[in-house]
Each structure stands twice: as C-alpha cells, then as structure tokens.
Amino acid sequence: MQSNASQLKSAPDPEQKTRLELDRKVFFLETLLETSRELNGLIQPRRIMDAFLLMTMGSLGAADGLVLLFNTRSRHAHLVHRGIPPAEAEHIEQNIWSIYELYYTEERPSGPSTSMPKLITHDSLPEYSPLPGRMEAMIIWDIDQEYSGLVGLGKKISGEPFEEDDYSLLLNLGNVLVSALAHALFTKNIEHLNADLYKKNVGLKESLGQAERARRDLQRKVHHLKSLYELTAELSPLIDSDQLLESFLLTVMGTFGVSRGFALVCERTARRVRMVSRGPARQPHMSADEADRLLYRCLDSAENRALEPMTVTRLNDPELLFEQIMPGAAVQTAIMLVIDRSHMSLVGLGPTLSGLPLSGEDEELLRAQAAGFMVFLKNARSFEAVQCLNQELSEANQELRQTIADLTEARHTIKVLEKAKATLKSIVQREADRIGRVSLLDFSLILLAALVLGFSFNLANPNGIPILPKSMLIAPVAGIDAADARRLQEAGLAVIVDARPPEIYSQEHIADAVNVPATLFEIVFKMKLARLLTPQTTVVVYGRNISKRYDELVAYQLLARDHEQVRILTEGMDSWKRQGFPVRP
Amino acid sequence: MEKTGIPGKAVKRPVLRKAMTHPYLVLAFRIYIGSLFVYASMYKINYASEFAETIASYQLVPYWAVNLLALVMPWMELICGLFLVIGFRTKSAAATIAGLLALFSAAVAISLFRDLPIGCGCFHALGEQMSWKTLLRDLVWLGMAVHVYLFDSALQVEKRFALAIRDI
Amino acid sequence: MLRSALIILFMLLLGSAAYSCGQGPDLQGRYEAVNPQHQGNVVVLALRSAGKGSWTIEGEEVPIRWERRNQEIWLHHKGGAVIAGKLVEAGRIDVELPGLGRFLFLRKQ
Numbered sequence: 001m002q003s004n005a006s007q008l009k010s011a012p013d014p015e016q017k018t019r020l021e022l023d024r025k026v027f028f029l030e031t032l033l034e035t036s037r038e039l040n041g042l043i044q045p046r047r048i049m050d051a052f053l054l055m056t057m058g059s060l061g062a063a064d065g066l067v068l069l070f071n072t073r074s075r076h077a078h079l080v081h082r083g084i085p086p087a088e089a090e091h092i093e094q095n096i097w098s099i100y101e102l103y104y105t106e107e108r109p110s111g112p113s114t115s116m117p118k119l120i121t122h123d124s125l126p127e128y129s130p131l132p133g134r135m136e137a138m139i140i141w142d143i144d145q146e147y148s149g150l151v152g153l154g155k156k157i158s159g160e161p162f163e164e165d166d167y168s169l170l171l172n173l174g175n176v177l178v179s180a181l182a183h184a185l186f187t188k189n190i191e192h193l194n195a196d197l198y199k200k201n202v203g204l205k206e207s208l209g210q211a212e213r214a215r216r217d218l219q220r221k222v223h224h225l226k227s228l229y230e231l232t233a234e235l236s237p238l239i240d241s242d243q244l245l246e247s248f249l250l251t252v253m254g255t256f257g258v259s260r261g262f263a264l265v266c267e268r269t270a271r272r273v274r275m276v277s278r279g280p281a282r283q284p285h286m287s288a289d290e291a292d293r294l295l296y297r298c299l300d301s302a303e304n305r306a307l308e309p310m311t312v313t314r315l316n317d318p319e320l321l322f323e324q325i326m327p328g329a330a331v332q333t334a335i336m337l338v339i340d341r342s343h344m345s346l347v348g349l350g351p352t353l354s355g356l357p358l359s360g361e362d363e364e365l366l367r368a369q370a371a372g373f374m375v376f377l378k379n380a381r382s383f384e385a386v387q388c389l390n391q392e393l394s395e396a397n398q399e400l401r402q403t404i405a406d407l408t409e410a411r412h413t414i415k416v417l418e419k420a421k422a423t424l425k426s427i428v429q430r431e432a433d434r435i436g437r438v439s440l441l442d443f444s445l446i447l448l449a450a451l452v453l454g455f456s457f458n459l460a461n462p463n464g465i466p467i468l469p470k471s472m473l474i475a476p477v478a479g480i481d482a483a484d485a486r487r488l489q490e491a492g493l494a495v496i497v498d499a500r501p502p503e504i505y506s507q508e509h510i511a512d513a514v515n516v517p518a519t520l521f522e523i524v525f526k527m528k529l530a531r532l533l534t535p536q537t538t539v540v541v542y543g544r545n546i547s548k549r550y551d552e553l554v555a556y557q558l559l560a561r562d563h564e565q566v567r568i569l570t571e572g573m574d575s576w577k578r579q580g581f582p583v584r585p
Numbered sequence: 586m587e588k589t590g591i592p593g594k595a596v597k598r599p600v601l602r603k604a605m606t607h608p609y610l611v612l613a614f615r616i617y618i619g620s621l622f623v624y625a626s627m628y629k630i631n632y633a634s635e636f637a638e639t640i641a642s643y644q645l646v647p648y649w650a651v652n653l654l655a656l657v658m659p660w661m662e663l664i665c666g667l668f669l670v671i672g673f674r675t676k677s678a679a680a681t682i683a684g685l686l687a688l689f690s691a692a693v694a695i696s697l698f699r700d701l702p703i704g705c706g707c708f709h710a711l712g713e714q715m716s717w718k719t720l721l722r723d724l725v726w727l728g729m730a731v732h733v734y735l736f737d738s739a740l741q742v743e744k745r746f747a748l749a750i751r752d753i
Numbered sequence: 754m755l756r757s758a759l760i761i762l763f764m765l766l767l768g769s770a771a772y773s774c775g776q777g778p779d780l781q782g783r784y785e786a787v788n789p790q791h792q793g794n795v796v797v798l799a800l801r802s803a804g805k806g807s808w809t810i811e812g813e814e815v816p817i818r819w820e821r822r823n824q825e826i827w828l829h830h831k832g833g834a835v836i837a838g839k840l841v842e843a844g845r846i847d848v849e850l851p852g853l854g855r856f857l858f859l860r861k862q
Contacts, residue, residue, distance in 0.1 A: 442677030446668075450660035458633065458656050463818070463831060465634045465652050472649060501642075502851030503702065515852045519638060519834030522815040523808055527790055527853055530811070547641035549648050553832075632818075634833035671759075711827065711837050 028169055031059040035173055039180035043187050045069055049080040049149075052177045057082060057153065059173070060166055064154035066092065069181070070100050073146045083154065100148065141174065143182045151177065224365045227255045231369050235376040239383050241265065245345075246276045248373040253278060253349065255369065256362060258332075260350030262322070265377065266291040269342040279350060295344055297321055298336050309340040310378075312370040314363065322348045333358050335366060337374050343381065345374070469549065470556055477541075477555040480567035482575040485540045495532050496569070499550030500543035510542065510573060511582035518543075518553040525557075533563065542569035542576070611736045614729040615679070619669030621726070622662045622682060628709050629659035639706030643692050644699075661685065669733070676734055683730035690723040780821055783861045784846055789854030798846065798858050800826075 035055045042048045049067040057065045064083030071077065077096040081089050092099070140150040151174060156162070162170075231251045238244045249263040260279030264286060267273075271288040286294075298321055299305060302313040315321060318334035332352070337345040347370065352358070358366065458464040471477075480488075488494030489512065498505050498513040505515040514532065516524045533539065539558055543550040551568045558566045569576065577583060604610075629636040637655035640646055646654055661681065668678035689707070696703060696715055704711065705719045713719075781800050788794035788810070797809040800819055808815045808828070818829040826838040826846055838848040844860035 439677065442674055443681060446661060446664050446677070446681055447657070449664055450657045453664075454656035454660045457630065457660075461633075463632075463634070465637055465655065465833075467652055467656065469649055469652070505852065517832075517834065519634075519832040520830055520836075520850070521832055522813070523810065523830065523850070524853060526810045526813050527788065544648075545641075545644050547644045547646050547648055547651055548638075632829055632835070634831060635829065635835050638833040709827075709835075711835055 024165065028165075028172070031055070031169065032172055032176055035059075036176050036180070039176060042180070043184045043191075045181055045184050045188070046078050046080060048177070048180050048184050049078060052173070052180070053080055053082055053151070056151070056170065056173050056177075060153060060162075060170060061156045061158055062153040063157045066152045067149065067177075068092075068096065068099065068152075069147060069149040070096075071147055072100075099150075141178050143178065143185060147181070147185055149178075149181070220361055224361070224368065227251075227365055228368055228372060231255075231372050235373065238376070239380055241377060241380045241384065242274050242276070244373070244376055244380050245274055248369070248376075249276050249278060249347065252347065252366065252369055255365065256349060256358065257353045258349045258351065259353075261348060263345065263347045264291065265343070265345045266295060267343055267381075268292065268295075294321070294346065295336075298334075298346060302336055307338050307341065309338060310371070310374055311338050312336070312367045312374070313338065314367075315346075318348055333363075333366070335370055337370050339374050339378055339381075343378075345377070469552065471549065471552045477552060477559070477566060477568045479570040480538075480540055481570050482579045482581060485567070485569055486576075486579065486581050488538055488540070493536070494538040494540050494567075495529070497529065497539055497541045497554060498543050499541050499554040501550075504543075506585075508573070509584055510576050511584050513542070516554055518548075518550040518557075521554060521557050525561075535563070536565065538565040538567055539563060540567045540569050542572045544572060606736045608736075611733055615669050615672070615675060615733045618679075618682060618726060618729050618733060619666045619671075622666030623670065624666075625708055626659040626663035626666060629655075630663065632709075633659075635709075636706065639704065642701070642703040642706070643696055644701065645692055645695065658685070679730050679734035683727055683734060686723055686727040686730055690720060690727060693720045693723060779843075780819075780826060780840075782844075784844075784858035785861050786848070786856040786858040789856065796856055796858075798828075798848075798856075 035052065038051050038055055039048050042051060046069075049069060053065050053067050056062070062083075064081070066079060066081035066084060066089075068080075069078040075097070077100070079089070079093050079096060081092070084092070140148070142148045151170075153162075153170065231248070234247050234251050235244055238247060245263050245265055249261055252263075253259070253261045262275065262277035264273060264275040266288070268288070273286045273288055273291040275286050298315050299307070301316045301321060303316065304311070304313045313336045315334040315336055318331040322331045322334065331348040332350060334346065334348040337347065339345065455467070458467070485494060485496060489496055496510050496513040498509045498515045499518045500509075500515075501517050501519065502515055505513075505517075509515065514529055516529055529539075539555075541551040541554045541558070543554075544552070551572070555566045555568055573583065633652075633655050636659065637651050640655055641648075641651050662685065665678040665681045665685075668674050669682065693705065693715060697717065697720060701715075703715055704713065705715050707719075781802060784798040784800065786796050786798065788796050794811055798806065799809065800806040804818050804820055806817050806819045806828070808817050816831065820827050820829070821840075822837075824840050826840055828836045828838060828848070830836070836848060836850065838846045838858070841847050846858040846860075848856040848858060850856065
C-alpha cells in the first residue's frame with residue numbers, strides 16, 4: 001500500500017487516479033477499521049499503544065516509532081517503542097518527563113479535555129529535543145487533564161518522506177488511538193471506580209454490620225441499664241434487709257425470666273440467716289450453721305476465691321451445691337456476693353424460659369445487679385446498725401434522763417431530809433435544853449394526866465365517887481324551916497336527923513336529933529333510924545359545912561330508900577339555934 | 586458564888602456548900618420524896634371517898650370541888666413521885682410536889698389555928714391527930730423538895746439523853 | 754442510870770402490890786356480934802378474900818372493904834367512913850361505932 005501514494009502522483013489516468021485514490025481511501029479506511037478493531041478489545045493502555053504502534057508502523061511503513069503516555073496525575077508514563085535501539089529507548093525513558101515538559105508546558109489549555117491529537121512535524125520540532133532526531137512525525141494529545149501522550153514515528157523504511165496522506169492517516173490513527181486509549185483508560189477508570197465502589201461497598205457493608213452490632217450492643221446496654229435502674233428504683237425505698245432480699249430476688253428473676261430462685265444473706269457474726277425463695281424451693285429457713293457450711297462449699301466452687309469485699313463471684317456446679325434447697329437440677333446459675341468477711345450472700349436462679357444458660361452479657365448484668373444489691377444491703381445494714389445505735393442511744397438517753405430525774409429527786413429528797421434534820425436537831429436540842437428547865441407545859445401535862453387517870457380510874461372503880469355533888473345535877477331536896485320542923489318534931493310527925501360525923505354531933509346537936517353520919521349511913525340507918533320511921537314520918541335532915549353537905553347526902557340516900565317525906569332544914573342548926581330551939585348537950 | 590465574910594469561914598463555906606449540894610444528897614432526897622409520895626398516893630387512890638372526907642374535914646375547899654380534888658390530887662402525887670424516883674422531869678415534878686406540900690402545910694397551919702380536931706389525912710384516914718409536928722414534917726419535906734428542885738443533877742434519865750444528843 | 758431508876762420503880766411496884774395484897778388470910782371468915790342497940794339482933798361481919806367483905810344487919814347486907822393494919826382491922830365503907838376494929842385475940846374483933854355502941858365479933862367459922 002505504500003507505493004500507492006507514489007503511484008498516485010505518477011498516474012496520468014484520472015480514472016486510475018480516482019481508482020488509486022479510492023484504493024488509498026479504502027486502504028485508509030481499512031487500516032483505520034483494522035486498527036480500531038484491533039484496539040477494540042484491548043483495555044490495557046500499554047497493549048493498546050503497542051498494537052497501535054504496530055499497526056501504524058505497519059501501515060505507514062515506519063522503521064521505528066514510539067508511543068508515550070503520560071499520567072500527569074499519578075506521574076506515571078508509559079513508553080512503548082519499536083525499532084529504537086535499547087540504549088536510546090532507555091535514554092528516552094529516563095528523560096520521559098522532560099519530554100513531557102517540553103511539549104506540554106507551553107500549550108496547556110485549562111478547559112476541558114482536548115483529545116484531538118495535534119501533529120507536530122519534523123519541522124516544527126524544537127531544536128533541542130530529547131527525542132531522536134529521526135522523528136519524522138509526531139502527534140500529541142490529551143485525554144482529560146490526566147492523560148497526555150505522543151506518538152513519534154521515524155523515517156519510513158522506504159526512505160520516503162511522509163506525505164500528506166500519511167500525516168492525515170497518522171492523524172486519524174492517532175484519533176483511533178486516542179479514542180481507544182480513552183476508552184481503555186475510561187474503562188480502566190470505570191474498573192477502578194468499580195473496584196473502588198466495590199471496596200467501598202464492602203466497607204460500607206462492614207460499617208453497616210458494625211453499626212448494627214453497635215446498635216445491638218447499645219440496645220443491650222440500654223436494657224442492662226434499664227434493668228439496673230429498675231433494680232435501683234425497686235431497692236432504694238427499702239431499708240429492711242429482708243425486704244431488700246426479696247425485692248432483689250424478684251427483680252433478678254424478672255430480668256432474666258426465671259420462675260424459680262432463691263437468695264439468702266448470711267450474717268456470720270450475728271449468726272443470722274435471711275432467706276427468700278420463689279417457686280418450689282424446699283427450705284424457706286436455714287440455720288446459721290447450715291448456712292456456714294453451704295458458704296464453705298460455695299467458696300470451694302467459686303470462680304474467684306479471693307473473698308474481697310463488695311465482689312460478686314460466679315459459682316460453678318450450682319445444681320450440686322443447692323441440691324437441698326432447690327432439688328432437681330433446678331439451679332442453673334448461682335452467684336456468691338461477698339459484702340465483707342462476715343456478711344455474704346448466695347443467689348441461685350433456676351432455668352430461664354429458654355432453657356439456655358445465661359450469656360456473658362446477661363451474666364454481666366446479673367453481676368451489676370448483684371453489685372447494686374450489695375450496696376443497698378450494705379446500706380440497709382448500716383441503717384440497721386444506725387437504728388440499733390440510735391435505739392441504744394435513746395435508751396441510754398432515757399436512762400440518763402431517768403438518772404437525772406432520780407438524781408434531781410434524790411437531791412430534792414436530800415434537801416428535804418436536811419431540812420428535816422435541821423428541824424429535828426433544833427427540836428431535840430430545844431428538848432435537851434428543856435431538860436434542865438421547868439416549864440408550864442410540864443405542869444399542864446401532869447395535871448392533865450392526873451385528871452385523865454383519876455377520872456378513868458374512878459369510872460372503872462366500883463368504889464368510885466361522884467365527881468360532882470348530886471345536888472348540882474338533879475333537883476334539890478325540898479327544904480323546911482326550923483319552926484315547922486320543930487312543930488313536926490313536937491307533934492311527933494318528924495324525926496330530925498343529924499348527918500354530921502359523930503365527933504361533931506357529940507359537940508353540939510339539935511335536941512332529940514338522931515345521928516346518922518352520912519359516911520356510915522347504910523350501917524347506921526338500919527340500926528338507928530329504921531325503926532323510928534313510918535312511911536308518913538317526915539325526916540328533917542340537917543348538917544353541912546363549907547366543904548360538905550351531909551344533909552343532902554343523907555336526904556338523897558333516904559329518898560333512894562323510897563322515903564318520900566324528906567326535908568332539909570334550911571340554914572341548918574344555926575336557924576334552929578336562932579329560933580331558940582333546944583340543942584344538946 | 587462569892588461570899589463575903591471572914592477569910593477563915595470563907596474556906597469552910599465552899600466545903601459546906603459542896604456537902605450541901607452534893608449530888609448524892611440531892612439524889613437521896615429526891616428518891617425519898619418520890620417514893621414517899623408514891624406510897625402516900627396509893628391509899629388515897631384506893632379509898633377516894635375517905636380522902637374526900639379528909640379534904641372536907643379541913644373545911645377549906647368548897648363542897649363542889651371536894652370530890653374533884655380527891656380524884657385528881659392523888660394521881661398528881663403518884664405521877665410526880667414516879668417522875669422523881671425515875672429522874673424524869675425532876676425539876677417540874679419537884680416543883681409540883683413542892684407546891685402540893687406548900688398547900689398541905691398551909692392547910693394544916695390553918696386547921697391548927699382553927700383548932701380543928703382532924704387527922705392529917707396524909708397517908709390514911711385514921712392517921713394521928715394533927716399537930717404542930719405534922720406541920721413541921723410537911724415543911725421539912727417542902728424543904729427537901731425545894732432542894733431537889735434546885736440541885737438535882739445525878740441519875741437523871743434525861744441526862745443520858747442529853748449527852749447523846751449533844752453530839753448532834 | 755435508866756436501869757437503876759427502873760429497878761427502883763419495880764421495887765416500889767412490888768411494895769405496893771404487897772401492900773395491897775398482904776392482908777393475911779387468917780382473918781377471913783364469918784363473925785357475929787350482938788347489936789348493942791337491939792339485943793335481939795345479930796350483926797354479921799363477913800370477911801372474904803381480896804379485902805372484900807360485908808356487914809349484915811337485919812337482913813341488909815352492906816358491902817365493905819377491909820384491911821389489916823397490925824393489930825387493927827380497918828373496915829372501909831363506901832360512904833367514906835373507915836372504922837378501926839381491934840384484933841384482941843384470934844377470932845375476936847372489937848368494933849366501936851360512935852353513937853352506936855361496941856360490937857364484939859366472934860368468929861363463927
């Protein structure tokens with residue numbers, strides 16, 4: 001086909017010229033078609049360039065050629081050459097970027113890509129060009145901002161210079177190359193993008209997965225926190241240990257969805273065990289010793305035997321341990337809470353609804369809940385201790401108050417007693433002083449005593465005497481004057497009685513008066529007077545002095561003997577003597 | 586207690602005085618008078634009507650007071666006598682008895698002046714006739730009683746008591 | 754001090770007890786005398802224990818109290834009189850009532 005161009009010039013025949021031209025055109029088009037077909041399936045730039053060069057050199061008959069592809073973005077350059085000696089090729093390769101700079105710095109459009117190749121002929125090559133001087137034709141092009149390239153062809157094998165048609169063919173081929181390259185590059189880009197996308201997709205999926213996991217984690221954590229919050233809310237108003245225990249157990253059982261469980265708190269120093277259970281559990285109570293034994297066994301099978309205060313330890317083989325409390329392999333999970341060395345708790349949970357053992361996170365939740373419970377229990381204990389102390393304090397206070405009251409009372413009593421003592425002392429001393437003295441009180445007392453004794457003795461005495469004379473108490477005896485008495489006496493109707501003692505009678509008495517001494521009345525009367533008297537006889541009695549009224553005494557005694565006619569001589573013997581009546585001796 | 590006088594006598598006086606006021610002498614008087622009056626009161630308490638007669642025979646006491654006096658006086662004698670014997674309230678008892686004796690002495694003196702032929706009635710109704718001896722006897726007893734009143738100090742029940750409470 | 758006083762008192766009480774009780778039981782009994790006023794009458798003097806007794810005249814019994822005083826027997830009447838009877842010899846009491854005569858009581862039993 002190379003010869004066709006020259007043939008074309010030399011052909012005189014216009015038909016032949018036209019046929020030659022058509023042939024040439026066909027040749028062009030076939031070349032282009034082949035080239036494009038060849039390049040179509042390729043996607044690697046290097047291979048494209050290689051194939052292109054081959055086709056171009058073949059079609060144009062160039063002896064050597066090269067294709068350069070610059071990736072300005074990644075500073076990557078490809079060189080494909082044929083027919084160039086290796087040393088030169090190496091030289092070119094080493095200076096590849098200076099070539100680029102040479103050809104591209106001047107004319108760098110800023111706008112969108114100009115992929116149209118530009119032809120640079122030998123003539124317009126700069127003088128100092130790293131390219132081998134033999135480059136006859138060159139085209140340069142850009143694809144986007146990223147890629148630039150050039151194709152350089154040497155002389156033809158035939159030695160002929162490049163003609164116009166060659167140049168236009170080269171240009172067109174260049175077009176094809178550019179489009180193929182562009183295509184390839186784009187495809188590569190797309191591939192890259194795809195790969196990128198895919199990677200990104202994968203990455204995204206991973207992230208999604210992570211996010212999903214994170215979300216689940218979060219949800220779980222929320223659930224945990226919620227459970228913990230619920231537990232806290234449940235337990236915080238409680239201050240009683242038993243209530244706390246029960247509430248805790250119920251909450252835990254609710255959280256994990258178990259239907260059976262138990263919890264016990266053992267206060268080892270106080271020898272007290274609190275136990276709560278739900279569901280079929282055999283023992284609601286446990287003695288301190290049993291609890292102790294159980295604790296020891298649990299300690300054996302505990303995960304962590306350190307027994308640090310405020311820790312939660314998981315127990316292995318819970319079924320064995322708690323056989324007696326919840327028989328029948330019922331205890332699936334068990335933990336031991338160590339509040340301090342003397343205060344421990346055991347919690348055992350039956351199987352969950354799903355039957356599966358608790359997951360790690362669930363266990364963590366359980367631990368967290370248990371830790372919360374321990375805090376509350378500790379608080380409850382402190383509170384109980386405080387209450388106890390308070391009670392003791394108030395009791396002590398009460399005792400103190402009582403003591404103070406007692407003391408006050410005692411002090412008061414002491415004061416009173418001291419006062420009493422002082423009073424007594426003064427009284428006693430006064431009395432003591434009185435010993436040496438005499439006082440009116442003594443006299444009065446003696447007199448009073450004498451009176452009392454005298455009267456009472458007199459009353460009790462059958463031989464007692466009347467305290468006051470009868471005449472003062474009852475009606476006095478009727479009187480009779482001397483004249484009447486004398487008359488009666490003379491008439492013999494009266495007997496005159498001298499009531500005075502015999503000594504006095506013997507000294508002087510009324511004539512014919514009978515001496516009946518008042519003191520001897522009973523004896524003398526019968527002997528002397530009785531026979532002188534008749535019921536009608538008037539008895540006239542006389543005889544009295546300042547100290548004694550004998551006449552009255554005798555008169556009353558006569559009256560007592562039912563003698564009605566008794567008279568007392570008024571003014572006694574004096575009136576008789578005044579009247580001049582006889583007296584004896 | 587200073588006494589003026591001859592120095593020689595001044596020496597004697599304190600001795601005499603001491604002998605006169607010796608606690609044992611006083612004690613003897615006291616016990617004598619006390620038991621005397623206790624003894625004397627016995628009859629009078631027992632035979633009150635006779636004692637009333639005796640009082641009446643003096644013709645000094647009004648008729649309405651005779652029995653009263655006959656009841657009360659013997660008991661006074663008894664109480665005071667007992668007090669003197671025991672040593673309780675000796676001063677008051679001695680004073681009472683001295684008073685009674687003064688009374689009796691006066692009564693006797695009056696009766697003597699009146700020449701009343703009555704018995705003393707001091708111990709029993711049929712006692713001897715009253716005479717100046719009776720009066721003298723009464724006066725001696727009165728003197729003793731006064732002496733006791735003034736100087737009694739020994740064997741007093743209250744003394745122990747006094748000693749005990751002096752400590753307070 | 755107190756003790757000696759109490760001893761004295763005790764002795765006194767003893768003395769007075771002896772005084773009142775020591776009458777001598779040998780005087781107890783029934784005595785009769787002829788009423789000097791009225792020859793026909795007999796006065797009975799009954800001396801019982803504890804110083805009690807009675808003087809019976811014409812059927813009327815007058816209670817008296819009696820006590821022995823050495824050779825005398827004193828008869829106490831409720832009215833206030835006291836009569837001294839002489840104990841001349843055993844079983845014979847001589848009582849003189851002023852204005853009434855002498856009563857010679859002879860012991861009958």
